[in-house]
Amino acid sequence: MSATARRFPGTEILVYCSHCDQNLPLSTRNKHLKKYLPKHGSQTSVAIANLNDLDETEESRRTYEEDSQGWDDEEIHGQVIEQLQSNDAVGYGAYESDGNCSDGSEHSNFSRGSWYHIPTPLPSPPRSPPPDRDNDGLSEGEDEFRNIDAMDYREYDRWYSEDHLGEDVEMLAETLTDEEVDSIIMLAVRQFGTVTQSDYERIRYSYRHKLALLTTQRLRTRIAKLSGVEPVEIDCCIEVCHAFTGKYAEETVCSECNQPRYDYKGRPRQIFQYLPATARLQALFNNPDMVRKMLYRAKFVHKNGNMNDVFDSRRYLELCGRNIIIDGVDTGVRHFPGRHDIATAIMTDGIQLFESGSKSNSTCWPIMAQNLNLPPTERAQLRNLIPLGVIPGPNKPKDFDSFLVPFVEECIELAKGVETYNVLTGRTFTLRMHPVIICGDMQAIKFLMNFKGPNGYIPCRECLTAGVYHTERKTYYIPLAQPLPPNSLSSTVQTYDPRNLPLRTDSNTVAQLQRIENAATNKQADDLCKKFGICGPSILDRIPSIARPSSYPHEFMHLFLLNHGPDLISIWIGTHTGVPGRARLISLANWGLIGTETAESTYLLPASYIRPLPNIATSWGLYTAESWSFWIIYIGPVVLRGRLAQKYYDHYLELVSILKCLLSLKNTVARIEQLREDIIHYVETFEELYYKYDYERLGVCRLTLHSLLHVADDVLRCGPVWVAWSFSIERYCREIVGCAKSKVVPYVSINRHILQMSQLAAVASRFPIIRKAMLFGKSDAPVESSRMEHIYDDYPEIVLRFPRLRGFPLNDHVRRRIAQYFRTNFPRWSFHAWLKFIPEHAERWGKLRLPDNGDSIRCAAVVDPLSPYGKRDSSFVRYIFQKDANEDYPGLAPNMVDAYGYGRLDFIIAVTFPISKKFGLVEPELHVLAHITEAKDAEGTAINGCASFTQFGRSIILEVTSVLNVVGRVLTKHCEK
Structure with a gap:
């Protein structure tokens, strides 16, 4: 009995057959299906005949001619052939029929499992009604579809059909259509925003007349092809004991927990998705801007005595003078011989996906690389991070090395070199990548180094200092003195002696490992492991540029x-x-x-x-x-x-x-x-x-x-x-935690999320139009000024920001302070002469921005404490001024020196002096001045100590260029100087 008969016992179920235009039992409909789809040739002829049926009536002929204007017969025939080839690929018409179907022919040769992989079939082209059908007898629902034409079916195909195999051919390597650009940008919005897949489909349908967006599946296929990033899926234990690589590759049952590797359908129960970095590194050289930025390492000038970047470090300088040795074989090539060789830092951390109150607590271990060839300001940006994968949970891996096998193999291949095209030079070159630093918290490094780590007798990874056991707490502590x-x-x-600790070295670590491996018995090996704080070899030792403990x-x-x-x-x-x-x-x-x-x-x-x-x-x-x-x-x-x-x-x-x-x-x-x-x-x-x-x-x-x-x-x-601090990987971890919505199968969405993150980064590197669009209106380069800002020609280093008051009246107190400022700096004229010459009105500005991503300062006059924007005070500044070093010694000549003070920036005024023969001005002269109320007795610098004050002092006028920084304050009621 069929599933339909079991579901509806005693009821005859009729289905519509498009070939005879009648309602028939399911078994009869399946007979017709097998009869009309026996071979490719007959399929082609039937399909073309169906298309030709469009011309049976004059109305249908006109509709078809309008819709297919510009199409020739070869195009129509080619599309039909492409559709049939796609159907063959997914299983349509793949079984044979001799034309003599029995009553039990409804059971096709498809397996139950393969049925779920068959996409929804495309609708047949519209056909003219048969002569014996009375059109007047159509129901109201049927009448709505009378005027469906070929264009409607093509629209249906674009919106609701699955991928065609022939569409991959349409994807050109060096060009993007507007539809692809819009879809990829929308994917980026989904990736870094909160747009769900259902929201995406709603947007796609609602704006279909204005914006062409690909289906989710088609978009994933296309971006995978464009990026070249193909994940490597590795089977692992359901309890995450280890990945089935290396010595575990042939296991069908986990040797640690006895859990089966596959389910009853022969599929792996758990996978670890590794994302190769090679394609993404190569994609960087398709972007001229990225190529120029990645020359930072080659252009970095090391000066003896400086320690300003990793390229000043001893480890990097030693690698530059050492040959690449792969599995004991000297390649004869040194590390970093080329201008484009890439140095990376590898980072990992353990994170908890769900809150501690959840019953579904689960941890995972993200792994990522940071491109050290980029300038320091670019390295930690999310779009420049290189995700390598996420080791799934819910438990900590018992054999971390088994998950690192694909990474180590790729590092070895990249150490040998891969041919890469450089768009800037138009030539190929040999690209090499060398990890120089492995970084993470103590628990993560303990697994990567395969050391005992915290709570061990020898817990430190850089020296052999022994711990002291505490019997009550049952753990080791490590003081300098017993x-x-x-x-x-x-x-x-x-x-x-803290100046002479028993340090580990790369060579003595190798010697200790040899002693452990050569131990006569397991007990001797365990004793040596405890003595040296080493659990065994680390697979990362195979990477030519990595050594324990120097790289950690x-x-x-x-x-x-x-x-x-x-x-x-x-x-x-x-x-x-x-x-x-x-x-x-x-x-x-x-x-x-x-x-x-x-x-x-x-x-x-x-x-x-x-x-x-x-x-x-x-x-x-x-x-x-x-x-x-x-x-x-x-x-x-x-x-x-x-x-x-x-x-x-x-x-x-x-x-x-x-x-x-x-x-x-x-x-x-x-x-x-x-x-x-x-x-x-x-x-x-x-x-x-x-x-x-x-x-x-x-x-x-x-x-x-x-x-x-x-x-x-x-x-x-x-x-x-x-x-290589962990702030970078914490940003990566935040993305992972944010996308783990399901508590049952969180790693499916995590794997998809980081895969799309990697693919988007590769596509953005390859196509500048995508990289620019993914900035979402922002720019990599700082904007000189916006519409709400103004830069005076005489003050190119100062950006003044709105609000601006034209014709701001200067009261007598402000005018007197301005006169005193000019009298001090231009003593040729008296105070009263300056006071009389100063205009009564000026421009007042409310905000100030220092250039080159400098501080933004909001003047106290425009701060509204009742406004949401007034709850953070950024009006206090540090400024420079001239001070008489001999002011406490009236008998000595003045000695003007630079001094630093702190105060509240009240407002900024732009004063324009008119033409004056008396003051020697042949044209109007602009002065932009800062009105500051000083913090009394708060002088000096707070860099190495605290600068404190208890009250404000006098108000002064300074040139706006005297303002150096915005300053924060802490109000305390129990402070002793």
Whole structure:
């Protein structure tokens, strides 16, 4: 019994047959289907005959001639052949029939599984009604379709049909149609916005008369072809024990958890999608602008003593003088011999897809590359990141190396070189790519390096310092000095010299690995693994440019901002688990005031500085790495002064100084060498203040504290901390979390999302029109000025912004300040002469923008506290002025020097002096002046300390070019100078 008969028992189901124009039982309709579609030749003739039936009536003939104007017979015949070939490819007419169908012929040779892969068949062309059909007897619903013509069917085909195989041929390699451009831009809107697929279909249908958009499936096919990015799908265990590569390739059942590899249909139960980087790197050389930007590495000039980028690092310079060795074979080619060879940083991190309150908690491990050939301002932009894949969850992989096999193989091929076309030169060249840095948090690096990592006896990845086991907490801690024995009067304990730690090297790591592999028994091997802190070999060692531990610097964001900084504050407020008794160093009342002042400081900080800061006392969990960085460096020194005991406060300021040094865009080797000494002093003082060499306080000496001792060496070896910090991959992770809508199968949508991200990036690199459109109205190059801005010819470095008041009346106080300014700078004329000469009206401007992506300053006169835009005060500025160094010594001659002050920018005025013989003006002269109310006694620079004031002082007039920066403030009620 058929499925239809089982569903409707006792009922005869009739279906319409287009070949005999009657309602027939399903089995009879299937007989007709097999009869009319036996072979290609008969299919072609039937289809062409159906098209010719359009001419049976005069009305139909006219309609067809109008619709097919400009078509010749070859085009019509070719389209029919193409349709039939497409049908053959998907299964239509693929079975044979001898023309003698039995009653059971409704069961075709198609399998049940293949039926779901058959697309919806196209409708037959319109036919004339048979002579015996009474047209007057048509129902109301049928009458609506009487005038359907060939154009309607072609429109139906464009909107609702599946892909034709012949359409791939239409896709030209170097050209894009308007339809393709619009569809790809719409895909970018979907990718980086919140437009769902159903919304896309609604837009596509609603604007079909004005905007031609491809179907979702056709768009995916086309962008895949245009980009050249083809994912590699690798089977992996459903519990993510390992991927079925290398030694696991032949497994059908996971050797770790005994879960089957395939389902009952023979399909893999879980896959890892790897996105090869080669096609995307090659696509970059199809864009002249990108080619020029990627010459940054080749044009970078290394100067001895500088440490300004990764190309100043020891690791990079050593690679440049070393040959590429692949699996022990010397290729005879050095690293980075060509101008276009690419250096990359590989990053990974573990993320949780869903909130902790969800029952469907799931983690995954994104992997991405960052193109270091781009200038630092371009590297971290989302469109320039290179996603490599996402290792699925829900668990942590037990064998990380198995997932990295395709990446390592591709790196080896790229080290050998691939032929690539350079659009700028019009020639091909050998492109090589070398990863130079592997970066991530400690847990991620532990898997990549295959080291014991945190909580191991030898937890540090850069030295062999042994940990101290805490029996109650059942973990290892790693202080410099061993804890004092209880009830002991001795003050002598075993210590490590922080200036002479037992460092790991690339060579001794290889030797230790050899000893582990040559161990006689498994127990000996395990003992050696514990002694050396190594679990085994890492597949990344096969990459010629990677070595353990030289290529694995500590990551700044996780180390300082998400671990050590919050740990230090938790000790102050008594929440640190490693401090017995949870003693507080900051009282509860003071901590509440600190939180209030932190939240209120948001209103005195320009929006360009930081997002709104939550109350740190009540909303600790809302702080991100960015928030922690700003609070520790800028807010903490203000709100903690006078509330934290002086010895702890001075020690904290040492951390602030270390962070400022590491975050500097320009640095020197000498400064980093000094930084090593500063960190050593900081760590030793930390142990003295908080650890106190007490066994019960051992929990404060976590691995993150010890790792600080290696940061200076990491910078010298691998470059500044911002070269490969995790802020870049956090942007990538945010995209992944945002697209994981389904809690049942989140990785399907994740894989599709990052695949389309990679394909869009490749297409945007290849076609400038797409790259420009994907900026969505923005520009890579800074705009000189907009319609709401104005640049005076005499002040090309200053951009004035609306609101502007023409004919602004200058009151007597302002005119007197202007006269005093000109009397001081042009003493030839008296104060009263200047006061009389100054016009009574001027132009007043409300905002100021400094060029080259400089600060935007809103004058205090246009700030409305009741407006949503007035809640962030950006009117406080730092300015430069001339000061008499001998002002405290009246008997000495004036000695004018540059000085820096702080104050509130009230408004900006543009004064135009008229022609005057007395003042020697042969033409009108413009002066743009800043009216500033100074912060009393707040002079000097706040770069290395705090500049404080309690009240405003006098108002002064300065040239607008004297304004240097916008400044943030923190209001505190318990500050001691």
